[in-house]
Amino acid sequence: MSIRVSNLRLPVDEPEAELPAHLARTLGIGPSELGRWRIVRKALDLRDKRQLRFVYNFELDLPGDEPAVVARARGGAQVELHEEPPFAMPDPGPAPLPYRPVVIGSGPGGLVCAYFLALHGYRPIVLERGTKVNDRIRDVKTFDGGGAFEPESNYLFGEGGAGTFSDGKLTCRSTGPDVIRVLELFAECKGQQPGKPSILYYHRPHLGSNRLPAVVKAIRQKIEHFGGEVRFHTRAEDLEFDAAGLKGVSTSSGFIPTSVAVLAIGHSARDTYRMLARRGVPMTPKPFQFGVRIEHRQEVVNEVQFGPRHSKYEELLGNADYSLVASGGHDLFTFCMCAGGHIIPSVSQDGYFCSNGMSLSKRDSPFANSGLVVTVPVEAFEGTDVLAGVRLQEKYEAKAFELGGGREYRAPVQRARDFVRGVATTARPECSYPRGVTPTDLRQVLPPLVAEAVKNGLPQMDRRWHGRFLADAVLVGPEARGSSPVRIDRDNDSRESPGVPGLFPVGEGAGYAGGIVSAAVDGLRTARAIVGKYATLK
Ligand code: FAD
Known part of the structure; x- marks a missing residue:
């Protein structure tokens, strides 16, 4: 048996060294009475931009009477007894294994x-x-x-x-x-x-x-x-x-x-x-995710997410990330957001182009990118055999390869605003993709239902960011391998x-x-x- 303390909310600049004191206060015991403890979850609450907070969940053991401490506990956090089965592996089974697996x-x-x-x-x-x-x-x-x-x-x-x-x-x-x-x-x-x-x-x-x-x-x-x-x-x-x-x-x-x-x-x-x-x-x-990658300047994401005190929070927390959903016939959602990252060629077959994103541990590039995808249902696979989804990926990845100049492996890109207006981008926008970009109309590399969901979803996301999601954002695509088809x-x-x-x-x-x-x-x-x-x- 152990104790779980959930939803202990503390300002983001509260040092972790103070956590035992907060825990002890929540449980109504002295800090020296606290046994083994560990944080099981630490989440950032961005709702109040004047005072960002971390929300902590802990698990701990007490040497004394745990049920009595739980009954006495008061304050904002939730305190309960908790039991989790330990990690276990079975004993070896009876079936003979003539060769190495x-x-x-x-x-x-x-x-x-x-x-x-x-x-x-x-x-x-x-x-x-x-x-x-x-x-x-x-x-x-x-x-x-x-x-x-x-x-x-x-x-x-x-x-x-x-x-x-x-x-x-x-x-x-x-x-x-x-x-x-x-x-x-x-x-x-x-x-x-x-x-x-x-x-x-x-x-x-x-x-x-x-x-x-x-x-x-x-x-x-x-x-x-x-x-x-x-x-x-x-x-x-x-x-x-x-x-x-x-x-x-x-x-x-x-x-x-x-x-x-x-x-x-x-x-x-x-x-x-x-x-x-x-x-x-x-x-x-099976249904799988298909869409584009969207890139912003990281400073824009920091300002939107951290609010007016963004410089203070950048210093404390590093670059901000985000996650958004836009509803419609097919929901559009952000996926695998890379703060301070780069867009990369996620290519494993010559003659096909697909985008993805990554970041280094410091997350310190001036760009922020995220997948922007739709779940494509099996009925939209343009075929009924088991590999129809794979062929759908290949069809659009091959088109993207051609648009990107073949073996040059440049990334097809379009300004997000142009995509929503339905016009091709002609001037080359700034982008973190390393091999250069080709401005184009990205609808050519997206199944129609994906293009429609991106077009309808982008303005919804823009409203949530008070006009800063679309301004200057660049789309790269296709991002065809969000999961397996x-x-x-x-x-x-x-x-x-x-x-x-x-x-x-x-x-x-x-x-x-x-x-x-x-x-x-x-x-x-x-x-x-x-x-x-x-x-x-x-
Ligand atoms: P894989 O990691 O794809 O490994 C499959 C391996 O099998 C490969 O090494 C391949 O070479 C080998 N292989 C294939 N066929 C054969 C064969 N016939 N014979 C011998 N070997 C073979 N996930 C996250 O959780 N967080 C992230 O931040 C994240 N970022 C990502 C960024 C990028 C750019 C990409 C591409 C993916 C990212 N993912 C991320 C997804 C994550 O990497 C995958 O979900 C995960 O690697 C899947 O693991 P897996 O072992 O199933 O397959």
């Missing part, structure tokens, strides 16, 4: 699954089509600087998956022991920095693209330490299975016999989706593909996660299912 993909889903398999003695082999993270950093920098595109080493493929060059926001809608265990693993691999807000409790934990490579590398080293192996430049190209289950994985470096494979391929391995469809692995089309089906309990015993679809590409932490938690839970079913290797 294979994990396909080293994104957060695959890496975390492999980590827990290795930790429990299963010695997984991780297959990654791309390169080690250090080589990947070089390839991405070369591409950003105007160099050649590397089809197997880019913003989406390579060690750490899409997570490596992501913005590194470690937000997750769900909570509980599995989420905390994953955040603990990331924190351990990041190395705690005294004085920095901990990713274990901050309201919107953020690592930044410059910190993620070290985390990814540290997880890989742990997998190797516990007997696992990571094979780079090794693409899974086919699966061999019959009604009894999986027999092995054909790769670009030869065949690997196995009866257990985790499919953690992310949402951009379209060649792998096609292989799975050919092989008859059960998959279902297919689900690789799996059984709820066993987490295996219904058609292929031993095949475990995991993470964003399989349609069960959206984001770094949720993909990682999905990987952890699949590792738990594998441990509970199979005996460890002899």
Whole structure:
């Protein structure tokens, strides 16, 4: 049993060193009576611009009579007894495991699954089509600087998956022991920095693209330490299975016999989706997010969000972020907002262009960008087969590639005001995208229902920002990969593909996660299912 204190509201400049005193006062006890305590959530309340506040939730143990303290507590915060099941993994199951399990993909889903398999003695082999993270950093920098595109080493493929060059926001809608265990693993691999807000409790934990490579590398080293192996430049190209289950994985470096494979391929391995469809692995089309990226000057976002005292809050809190929704036939919403960030080419196939955003840990570029997306329903996929959504993405990404000057990989852009007025932009606007931009009419790279929702939603968002959302904002697009357009089906309990015993679809590409932490938690839970079913290797 422990105590949960929720909604303790304090000014943002209140030092964290004062938190034990506030907690003790809320509970009506002396500070020395406080046992172990931790912040479980810290959120920024922007409603009163004269006095921004943090809203804290805590969990704590008291050496004394906890129910009596809870009954006595008074003040604005909510105080209650709380019980959460501890994090647990099962004992190894009975099914024999003749070969090492294979994990396909080293994104957060695959890496975390492999980590827990290795930790429990299963010695997984991780297959990654791309390169080690250090080589990947070089390839991405070369591409950003105007160099050649590397089809197997880019913003989406390579060690750490899409997570490596992501913005590194470690937000997750769900909570509980599995989420905390994953955040603990990331924190351990990041190395705690005294004085920095901990990713274990901050309201919107953020690592930044410059910190993620070290985390990814540290997880890989742990997998190797516990007997696992990571094979780079090794693409899974086919699966061999019959009604009894999986027999092995054909790769670009030869065949690997196995009866257990985790499919953690992310949402951009379209060649792998096609292989799975050919092989008859059960998959279902699913709605996915499609839209554009919008960019403002960061100072505009700070002024709107922090209000007249923005300079004081910028000093205390850094650059502001935001989140907006506009309702309509299809709601338009902001997604993956990168304060102090850059727009990047989220490209994994030569001949196609897609935008996304990232930021470094300091979040200090003069630009703020955010996805601005609509959930596209399956009925709008222009086809009924399982890969119709993938083809819809490819159709508009190919058009964007052509508009951006082909292999120049310039980003098609349009002023937000021009988009709403329905006129093409002709002069080149300022934009953080590194390879240069082509002013155009972005409706050419958006499905009609997405273009309509952006056109109708932008003025609503502008009203909420009192005319500052549209002024000078630039749109870049398309942002076609907000989530996966297919689900690789799996059984709820066993987490295996219904058609292929031993095949475990995991993470964003399989349609069960959206984001770094949720993909990682999905990987952890699949590792738990594998441990509970199979005996460890002899
Ligand atoms: P992925 O990370 O996509 O990993 C899949 C891996 O599988 C890749 O390494 C790929 O090379 C490999 N692979 C694919 N096919 C094969 C094959 N056939 N054989 C061998 N290997 C294969 N999420 C957040 O939570 N916060 C953010 O701030 C954030 N920002 C983002 C910014 C950008 C630019 C991008 C692109 C994404 C961002 N995301 C963010 C999303 C997040 O990165 C993904 O949700 C997450 O990485 C999904 O994890 P995953 O393991 O399912 O797949």
